[in-house]
Amino acid sequence: MKSSVITFPGSNCDRDMDVALKKFGFKNKMVWHNDTELPKSDLVILPGGFSYGDYLRCGSMASKSKIMKSVINFANSGGMVMGVCNGFQILVETGLLPGALLRNKYLEFICKNLFIKINNKQNVYFKGIDKDVLEFHIAHNEGNYFCTKNQLKEIEDNEQVAISYCDKNGIIEDESNPNGSIKNIAGIFNKEKNILGMMPHPERMIDCSLSGEDGSLFFNNLINNLK
Amino acid sequence: MKISVIITLKKDVLDPQGKVIHQTLEDMGFNDLNEVRQGKYFEIDSKESDPKKAKDKVEEMCKKLLTNLVIENYKIIDVQ
Numbered sequence: 642m643k644s645s646v647i648t649f650p651g652s653n654c655d656r657d658m659d660v661a662l663k664k665f666g667f668k669n670k671m672v673w674h675n676d677t678e679l680p681k682s683d684l685v686i687l688p689g690g691f692s693y694g695d696y697l698r699c700g701s702m703a704s705k706s707k708i709m710k711s712v713i714n715f716a717n718s719g720g721m722v723m724g725v726c727n728g729f730q731i732l733v734e735t736g737l738l739p740g741a742l743l744r745n746k747y748l749e750f751i752c753k754n755l756f757i758k759i760n761n762k763q764n765v766y767f768k769g770i771d772k773d774v775l776e777f778h779i780a781h782n783e784g785n786y787f788c789t790k791n792q793l794k795e796i797e798d799n800e801q802v803a804i805s806y807c808d809k810n811g812i813i814e815d816e817s818n819p820n821g822s823i824k825n826i827a828g829i830f831n832k833e834k835n836i837l838g839m840m841p842h843p844e845r846m847i848d849c850s851l852s853g854e855d856g857s858l859f860f861n862n863l864i865n866n867l868k
Numbered sequence: 869m870k871i872s873v874i875i876t877l878k879k880d881v882l883d884p885q886g887k888v889i890h891q892t893l894e895d896m897g898f899n900d901l902n903e904v905r906q907g908k909y910f911e912i913d914s915k916e917s918d919p920k921k922a923k924d925k926v927e928e929m930c931k932k933l934l935t936n937l938v939i940e941n942y943k944i945i946d947v948q
Contacts, residue, residue: 745884
């Protein structure tokens with residue numbers, strides 16, 4: 642399986658993602674934001690970081706960079722695109738995913754492990770994972786997911802809420818909402834479920850000596866689903 | 869032409885920075901405030917000399933980059 646990780650100026654989780662993808666069997670290529678063509682890929686990843694210094698709005702500059710035209714075409718023709726953290730912010734700024742990511746409710750940069758509930762397993766990203774609750778890591782300042790009432794209705798009607806912040810038992814409640822996101826939303830799909838954006842970092846949970854291994858579960862499952 | 873644009877968060881979007889500024893102003897003794905909302909201000913110096921055309925171009929810039937219309941509104945406040 643071939644993957645591509647896009648590096649923007651200010652991306653800082655691109656290498657971690659490269660390590661994670663290779664560990665689970667992807668043949669990964671790093672792609673520079675100024676390139677115009679995507680290498681042949683089964684999965685394109687927009688990594689975390691602070692692309693363009695978070696100027697204007699997080700992800701807004703990156704969403705207009707040269708490579709994004711190819712990424713948008715790839716996504717619109719059904720290609721799998723996953724954005725993590727800043728990558729999620731870039732996806733909402735391109736309009737590939739609905740909504741916006743605002744400053745965290747309590748104005749703090751949050752960096753910690755937490756739990757997420759998988760809401761929808763009828764897709765290539767989560768199909769077959771035997772757990773409903775995963776421990777992932779978040780590190781962000783602007784992860785407060787916002788959308789209009791109409792957008793929320795549409796997202797919920799189409800089962801686009803991929804993952805939600807929850808407690809360790811999978812209960813979705815205010816106490817486990819780290820950043821003020823509407824309905825504890827941590828990640829969403831597009832309607833067709835080939836595009837996933839999420840604030841948590843699965844690539845930070847792939848080594849039992851450094852962290853938990855729920856990220857390993859995710860990547861192992863993902864490559865098996867793609868085969 | 870010089871064009872000025874103000875960008876503000878829409879009414880129903882939470883503005884935590886505005887809230888903290890409001891709180892701080894109250895702590896400083898400014899007690900008669902209903903609300904404080906924070907926004908952005910742009911000054912764009914364009915080579916275009918026709919005011920209507922310059923304004924239209926900036927409007928396009930607002931829609932395509934300067935504003936995220938899910939959460940923000942823009943207002944062109946000055947063209948000269």
